[in-house]
Amino acid sequence: MPFTFSHPAIVLPLEEKWNKYFNFTALILGSMSPDFEYFIRFKAMATIGHGLIGFFLYNLPLCFILAYLFHRIIKKPLIAHGPKPIDSWYYNTALKPWRINSLAQVLVFSYSAIIGMITHVFWDSFTHKGGKFVILFEGLRKI
Template identity: 40%
Template structure:
């Protein structure tokens, strides 16, 4: 899928219900984590996270790191600086203590990460040229006409599943409870945070322009931009924490 976050949609049926043998965080991050190496390494050709052995060498360790980063650093910042309609829904999870939960349920979390990663592999098998199901079903290798131009069916599926996934995620997000917000969530300094993030991300992009694997094709450019935004976001969050020391 061109949009990594769309992979979460396939685990929503499991995440929507309280199940003691699944971790919502593990499922959702696991569904995305193989693609995160494109962003974090600024290398859209690093595919080891999409290998079966890469699940244990790369995907599970990175997913656990991302889970702690999200709950301990990203979530509080998002609640504080997202628009009120979005912050209100994330605020529902504000008092979930990830560290305590992980200590008691680390096996469930790890298995959920693996399950989420397998769903990522499953979808990619339909939506990438070398994918197992693309090679198995010849119709996925054929062309369809899109706005007067031929496009391979598996490639079209990338965009269709991405769009459907985003719509399902938005629908799921809107259904989350919306509690009363404290005053700090309704603050007036939200634009400053996002402006600083864009400045930090732009500085990172300027620095990495010299890398030989950067900016080869448009879709590669998107992966690099996502990586810069990721690092820019956490740079601002870290800067805020250091400023309070």
């Protein structure tokens, strides 16, 4: 995907139907995390973020850190200062505490983030010049 913030589109349906099996924050962050390397380096050069080793050594810890920062610092002001009526729709979400305080929750967060990362690489395989599906299907090379 040419735009990092379009990656969560593939994981959005999981929240509604299977939300007790996944951590939605982790799915969203995981789906964007392989590209975080670009923002940290200030250039579009991937060295680790899109590979399996990078999933565990780079992206997953970053997902934990960003999830914590989002829920502790960003979530309440973001919702409170959102346009009306969105601010009132999500008011209860802003007040809802977010914790990871058991091994089970750590595992759910971790596999949710990894699934998000896999979907990221899957989307990229359709849109990037060297992507597997771009190579397989000539029509994708012309877009």
